[in-house]
Amino acid sequence: MIWNETKECMSRDELEFLQSKRLVKIVDRVYHNVEFYRKKMQELGVEPGDINGIEDLHKLPYTTKNDLRDTYPFGLFAAPQSEIVRIHASSGTTGKATVVGYTRRDLEIWSECVARALAQAGVTRDDIIQVAYGYGLFTGGLGAHGGAEKLGAMVVPMSTGNTKKLTTMMKDFGVTAIACTPSYLLHIAEVLEEAGDIPNIKLKAAVCGAEPWTDNMRKQIEQRLHINAFDIYGLSEVMGPGVACDCEYHKGLHVYEDHFLPEIIDPDTLKPMEKGETGELVFTTLTKEGLPLLRYRTKDLTSISYDKCECGRTLARISRFKGRSDDMLIIRGVNVFPSQIEAALLEMGGVTPHYMMIVDRKNNLDTLEIQVEVEERFFSDEIKDLESLTKKIAHVIQNAIGLAAKIKLVAPKTLERSMGKAVHVIDKRKLV
């Protein structure tokens, strides 16, 4: 279902006209309300009058996560505190948390975008949806919640942490949709499978995000739970979940371009790239009041397609992420994305996608160990079988990443399951 046909199926000309109008307004807003942007634009010799439409986007300065940290906590806000009605903050894995603020209108637009995403996944007001992202400072829980309420579905605000309660309610309520991270959904599938409860649930759709996942992982989730799974994308700096989401054709994630203007740049030269090329995704928020951002660098690597989709939407699509420019590992000079390991393991079959990469440096040589869980049916009482499984995994992974890795089989369910973002890499090299 298309939630907002006027906006989601606009012609490119109309859309660009709307984007241009909004860009002019937002530039004016940040120039006059945010000292950081005024200074940056002055340094570049750009004034609001120089920006007449999206063709002038390249003249504007970039924003990075560091800029948000440097202006911690509210330095980039473009609305007075009295108008800010909500704060979220990203998990501060390095240094201080990044704080984001929303006006009432920001929250309305956020809910609108999430409602579009849920409608794209086939969720309607007749559905019962469990929101199993963390509620609180993380944007996942409340973001998905707002959109589901806007859509009119019956919302069960599960949050994370009690899988048993989640699966029980899923059965008892006849829950038909769920929003959570893909790795948590796999964990939920495991729990349901163990209890023999797959036939007892009415789930039909999942909207998963907050971490990169592969198409194979999506298919595995779909097969194990007999549902359709959709990839929702977002980041708290830009808004939260609901910046983009894929449709039933799974040919990229539709960006809600009337609110978020995407570009692809070369992360090294910072020059915009040609249409269709892969590079770093950059967003300019077009309607945000609380924390409007110009050319925010997401570090996510992808490409954009502007072709009309089979689903009828004209909104540009970003392709499934090739990883993040900052979670890419360089091991013995080879670029490795953890998602490649996951894809290789899933293609091979017989192993779960639960894995842990341990990167270390011994005698000035990088080492890569990959711990993989042995699935029950592949377990054997003979060493030679386990050894041949190890060799097979090593071979498949070497083909995938072009690098020899030491494979270590571990017992089922011993690798840590995450309720939020899955941790797949332990880098002991301390390169920074």
Add this chain to the structure above:
Amino acid sequence: MFIKQLSVFIENQEGRLEEVLDVLKQEEVSIISLSLADTSEYGLLRMITSNPEAGQKALKEKGFAAMLTDVLAVKLSHQVGKLQEVLSHVCKAGLNVEYMYALSNKDNEASIICKISNGDEAAELLKSKEVELYSQDDIMKIFC
């Protein structure tokens, strides 16, 4: 003619073997014979127990990879060359021994547990050569 062996995958980690044994103790499963095969990364614990099914269930519940395998328990008398004699039949038939370990029992006999490639063929072969095999019931009697 086969008996059930309980096999458990054990990561080379401090305390893992003890954990396995503790699970079996809680379940009151007694071990009559065992072998521990080790590699640098993990070990395989193979056991003949008083209640392999209960042992497997309890171990699985605790998150261990545990499985039941059909193995042969061959009765041998304490005489020089007895084991060689049995193996010569196996070799002549072109079968391989995957692994083997000793089975302790109360009688004044030596016995072995072994897994031979193509178990059915091996069992038929040994019976035809009048080699005595323990049944699951015979094993249970050892615990009495």
